[in-house]
Amino acid sequence: MTDKSETAPVETPSLGAAIMMLLRMRGVMEVLVPLATLIVFLIAWDTTVRVNNIPPYILPRPWDVVTTFVTDWPILWDALQITLLITFSALLLAIVGGALTALLFAQSRWAEIALYPYAVVLQVTPIVAIAPLLIVYAPSTEAVLLICAFLVAFFPILSNTVQGLKSADHNLVDLFELYGASKSQQLRLLKIPTALPYFVAGLNIAGGLALIGSVVAEFTAGAAGSKAGLAFRILEAGRRLNIPRLFAALLLITLTGVAIFILTSFISKLLLRRWHESAMTRER
Amino acid sequence: MTDKSETAPVETPSLGAAIMMLLRMRGVMEVLVPLATLIVFLIAWDTTVRVNNIPPYILPRPWDVVTTFVTDWPILWDALQITLLITFSALLLAIVGGALTALLFAQSRWAEIALYPYAVVLQVTPIVAIAPLLIVYAPSTEAVLLICAFLVAFFPILSNTVQGLKSADHNLVDLFELYGASKSQQLRLLKIPTALPYFVAGLNIAGGLALIGSVVAEFTAGAAGSKAGLAFRILEAGRRLNIPRLFAALLLITLTGVAIFILTSFISKLLLRRWHESAMTRER
C-alpha cells in the first residue's frame, strides 16, 4: 500500500519548477497577462483595418489613435480633469449617501419600508430624461452632472450595503443582544464589519458607474468650451468626424475606468485583508 | 435582587398590544407605508405647482399625469412592451453572461488575470458614445439597444459573483479538497452556493440597470414610429412639449423599475430563504 504513497516537498529545482516559480510572481503576471491580451487585440484590430482597407473615418488604426492621443493631449487632459472632478465627487457622494442610507435602513425597519422603494425609483429614473428638467432648476451645469452621476453610482452601494448589513451572523447578533448592545453599537461593531465585503463589492461597481454616469450626463447636459468634459469632446469629435480623436477620448475614459477599478479593488483588499476569505490567501 | 427581575410573556391584550399586532402585519405595512409616503409626496408636488402657478408644460400636476397615463395608455403600452423586451433580454443575457464569466474566472486564475480588466473596460465604455458606431455595423437597432443595455447590466452581476465565489469558507474548501473534489465539483457544490447571496445582490442592481441601460440606449439609438420604446416617447413628448405625457412615460419607467426590483428581491428571498442570514428571520 505504501508504494501508493506520496513523498512531499523535497524541492529538486528543475526547469519546470523554475518556470512555475516565475509564474508565481503574481504581481508581475497580473500586469503582463492583460498586456499580452491587449497586444493580441491591437494586432487583430490593426490587421482587420489593413486587410479590409477600412478608412480612418470609420475605424482608425491603433497607432493613429495613439498619435492623436499624444497630439491632442492638452485638449484631452483639460476634458479629463473636468470629467474626473464630476466622477469622483459623484462617487464620494454615492459612497457617503449610499452607506448612510443603508445604515438608516438598518437602524429603522420603518425607514426601510417607507424609503427603499424610492431608492429604487431614483435608480431607475432615466437621468437622460430628467437632465433637461434639472437644467432649468439646478444652480449650475456641474450640479446637474453631479446629480446624474450620483444617482447612477448610489444604488449599487446602497443595495449591496443593505444586503451586507443584514448578513450578520445570528450567533454574534445574539451575543451583542445579550450584552445589551445599543442599536448603534450593534451597527458599529457588528453589522458594519459584516457588511464590509458587500460594501466593497458595491464600491467596485459604483466606481465604474460614477464614470459612465458622469459621461452620460455630460452627453445630455454637459458644458462646452473650456468647461467641456470628455463626453463633449467625444460628441464633438463624432460630429466633426474626427474619429481618431473620438477613439482617443474613449480610450482615455476606458483607462480612467480601469484606474478607478484598480483603486477600488485596492481599497477592498486593504479593508478586508486581515480577516475576510475573499481577500486572504488560504493558509496551507 | 429578584424584584429587578422581569416576567415574560403573560400576554394581556391591551390597546397598545393590539396596535403592535397590526403593525406586525408586515405584508400589509410594506405596501401601506410606501404608499403613504407617496401620497405625501404627491400632495407636496401638487401644492407646489398650484401655489407657484407653474404651467403644465413645465411641471404638470399629478392628476394631469394620471389622466394622460390613462388616455395615452395605448401608445405607452406599445412603447412599454418594446422597452420591456429589450430590458429583460438584456437582463437575461447579463445574468447568463455575468454568471458564466464569473464561473470562468473562478475556474481559471489565468482567465481572470487576462480578462477581468477587459470586463472593467466593457463596463466603463460609455455606451452612449459607442452606440452610434454600433449602429453602423449592428444588424438592427434592437441589437444595438440590447448590446448597450447588456453592457450596463453585466458588470454588477459579474463583479458581485466573482466576489461571492471567492468568499467560500476556507474550512469547507479544505473539506472538499480532502475528498478530492474536482474543480467543477467545488464550483457546483461549494462556491456557487456561497456566491448566491452576492449574486442576488448583483441581480438587484442589474435589474434596474438593465432598464436604464435600455432607456439610455434608446435615447441615443432608438427607433421611431411603431418600434419606439418609452425613451423615444419621452424624447418625442419633450420636443413636442407634451410634458404630461413625458411624465406619464417617466412614471411608467419608474413603476417598471420598482416591479423589476420586487421581482429580483423575491427571487433573492426564494434562493436564500432556507439558509442565509439575510433572508431568514432570526429564530427567537
Next chain:
Amino acid sequence: QELTSVSFGTGWLAQAEQGGFYQALADGTYESFGLDVDIVMGGPQTPMMQRLAAGQIQFMQSSTLSNLDAVARGIPVVSVAAFMQKDPQALLAHPDKGFDDLGDLAGLPTLYLGGSGFDTFFQWMKGKYEGFSDAQYAPYTYNPAVFIADPDSGMQSYVTSEPFDIQNRTGWAPAVFLLADYGFGGYADEIVALQPLIDSDPDLVQRFVDASIIGWYNYMYGDPSAGNALIQQDNPEMTDEQIAFSRQQMLALDMVMWDAAIAGGLGCMDGGRIETFFNEMVAAGVMTADVDYASSFTTDFVCKNVGADLFPDAAAQ
C-alpha cells in the same frame, strides 16, 4: 423594367422639411425614374455619414457644413443638390425682450444650443457680433421647456419646427432670428453621395436628383397629402398641424425657391456662395484653410430647370 435599389438616409425623424423626398416616393416619381428608394430615417445621434462612408446607404441628406467636415476628414462626399436655399437654423428669444437683431442675443446669460450648433454657427456668431461667449452655452436637448421656463435665455431652433409647439403650448410666439437672414450662408437639405458612386454611375445620381427635384416641386406647389401621409407613417407623432406649419414656413420664408433656385430651378447651388461660406467658417475657426472645399460639391446634376413646369409661374400666382 428592373428598378435600381437605393437607400437615402435623412438627417432627422420624418418631417415636412424632407417633404419632397417623401413626396417623390409616395407618388411614384422615384419608381418612374427606375428607382426603388428606401428612406432610412435619421434621428439624434444617428451616424448617417458613417453609414454613407461604409456604403450602407447611397445618398443622404446633409448640409454644407457637414460636407465640409467630411471632406476635411478625407471622406469623399459630394453634394449634388441643395433644396434649402436658406438653412432653417434660427435662434429664438422671448418676445417681451424687445430684441430686433441677432446680435442683441449676446446680452442673454444663457443660450440653449445643440452641440452641432455650438460647433458651427455659434462660432460664426462670435466672430460676427460682439459679446457672445462660450459661457452662454447650455446644452439643448430638444426639449424647449428649458427655454420657456427661463425668460433670460435664447434657444436654437428650426424655424419650421419649434416655434409651432411653443406657440401652441404657451400662447405666445417667440421672437425668431433666422440665421440665413443674417448672412449664415450654408445650404441645407442637400443630397450627398460618395465620389466613387458619382464616377461609376452618374446616371443613377442624375435620376435620383431629378426625381427628388420633381418630388420637391410637387410637395411645395402641388398636393402634398401623399408625401405627408408617408411622413406620418414613418413618424406617427407628426401632427397635421405641425406639418402644415412647417410647409407654410418654408413657403412664407422662401426657403426652397430663392437665390440660385430662381434661375436654375429647385436644388440648384451657387458655388460662389459655398466658397464665401467656407471662408467665413475658416475665419471663425471652425475649419482650417487647407480643406479642399471645391471637392465638396458639384453642380453637374442641378440647375437644369428640371420640373420647372411644375412651378406655378408668377402670373398664375
Next chain:
Amino acid sequence: MTDPMAPLVSLRNVEKRYGNGTLALTGMSLDIQAGEFVSLLGPSGCGKSTALRLVAGLGQPSSGQIVKPVKQKGESHPVSFVFQEPTLMPWASVTDNVWLPLRLEGMSKKLAQPRIDEALDMVGLSKFRTAYPRELSGGMKMRVSIARALVTRPKLLLMDEPFAALDEITRQKLNDDILRLWETHGWTVMFVTHSVFEATYMSSRVVVMAPRPGRVIADAPVPLPHPRSPDLRTDPVFTAVARDLSHALHETMDAQAIAAH
C-alpha cells in the same frame, strides 16, 4: 418588597417549540437561588442550550414563564454567556474580542486593559493578545470566549460546555479558577457539561434533563462543602453522587431507547 427567597432565575412550566416544529422543551420548571452553582446534564439535543438561551433572554418561550435578572441603570450587564461555539468576531483581535462586553458598556480599551489581561492570563492566552481568531486552535478560540464571559464579572454566568474542547489539565485548572471566582464574587452559575464528574465537582446542585422534548427529571444537591479541591475526586460522597447522576442519565436515555422501539 424584596422576597429574600424569590429565585434569581426561574423557569415555570416552560415549553419551547422552534419554527420548524421541533419541540425542544416541554414542562420545564427550575428555580435557581442567587449564589447557586447549578450544572445541567443531559443527552445531546435535549434542550440544554435552548434552556440557557431562554434564561439569557435570547428567545421567547412558546408558553410558560421565565424570571431572570435584568440590567439596572448604571450597573454592568448582569448576565454573561459562554456559548457552545466560540462565536468570535473574525475581524477583531483576541484582545478586542475579549474587550467587547466592556466596550458595550462604554469602557475604553485603556481602562479595560487590566481586566482583559487578567482574563486572558487566566485562560493562558496572554501571548496571543494580537492574534486573530483564524490563527487560533479550536481550544484556544473557546478559551477566548471564556475570557470574554469572565471579563464582565457577571451576576449570573451561563456556560454551555465551555471546557469540552480543552485538555484535561487546562480543564482542571479552569474548573478551579471558575470555582474560586464563584466563591469570591458570590456569582450564580448555570453550567452545561457532559462530564458527570465535572458537574459533581463544580456544582452545589446538579439537574439532569430528559431527551427531547427536554424537561427536568432529576434535581440533586451535591452535599459537599466548598471550597473544593482536586482530592475530592476520591471522596466516597463524591463518587456516590456521581454514580447516582450517571444512573439517572442512563435511565432517561434507556427509557428513550425503549420508547423508540
Next chain:
Amino acid sequence: MTDPMAPLVSLRNVEKRYGNGTLALTGMSLDIQAGEFVSLLGPSGCGKSTALRLVAGLGQPSSGQIVKPVKQKGESHPVSFVFQEPTLMPWASVTDNVWLPLRLEGMSKKLAQPRIDEALDMVGLSKFRTAYPRELSGGMKMRVSIARALVTRPKLLLMDEPFAALDEITRQKLNDDILRLWETHGWTVMFVTHSVFEATYMSSRVVVMAPRPGRVIADAPVPLPHPRSPDLRTDPVFTAVARDLSHALHETMDAQAIAAH
C-alpha cells in the same frame, strides 16, 4: 516492490510554521502502520490539528517529509477527516451533508442512501435527515460530521476531538461503534482526544505531544487485547496505562509552566 513494513503514514522531522510566524510543530516524527489505532494527546494549541491536517494533505510542512496514502484510480477516497469544528454546508440538509463525500465520488443520492441512512443511524440522527444545520444542537452538528466521515469507509480515518461535544452515553456508544468498524474493516485511525481514558480505551497506541511547538514526547502501545468492552475500564492494566499517560501529559505541561517563568 512493496515493503510490508513501510508505514502508511509517516512524519519525518516535520516543522510547520504558519504565515504569521507561529511555530506549530517542530521536529515532529511519527510512523503509523496500516491497521493501527493511534490516539494523539496533548495540551490545547500544541499542534494536534495541525498534524492531522498535514497528514490529510491540507497544507504543506515548512520542512521535513510526510508520507500519506494517495487516492488510486477507481478507488474511493482513502482518507476521511472529522474536523474539530462540524464544518457543515449551511445550505444543505443533513442527508446532503452526509452524502457529500460519496457525491464527490460520483455516487447518486439514491445509490448512496442506504449508506447515508446507516451512518445517520449510527450517530442517532435518523429523525433529522431533512433538517438544516442551523436547526441542530452543537452535539448533533458534530454527529453529522462524524456520519459524513464514516460514510466513505476510508482506509485512514482522521478524527479531531470528534466526541468532545457529546454526552458520555452517546460518546461511549460511538466509541464502541468506531472500534467495531475499525476491527471489521481494518481501518487505520488517527484520533485526537483530550480524554486520557478515551485514548486508552480506544487505541492500540497513544502518542503524547508537547506544548507549542508541538512534537512527540511519549509514544506508548496500549497492551490490551481487542475487541475491547466497557468492563475494561476497571482493568488494572488499563488504569496503569491511563495513569502513565496522564503523568506524561502533566510533566510536559509542568515543564512548560516552569519554562514560562
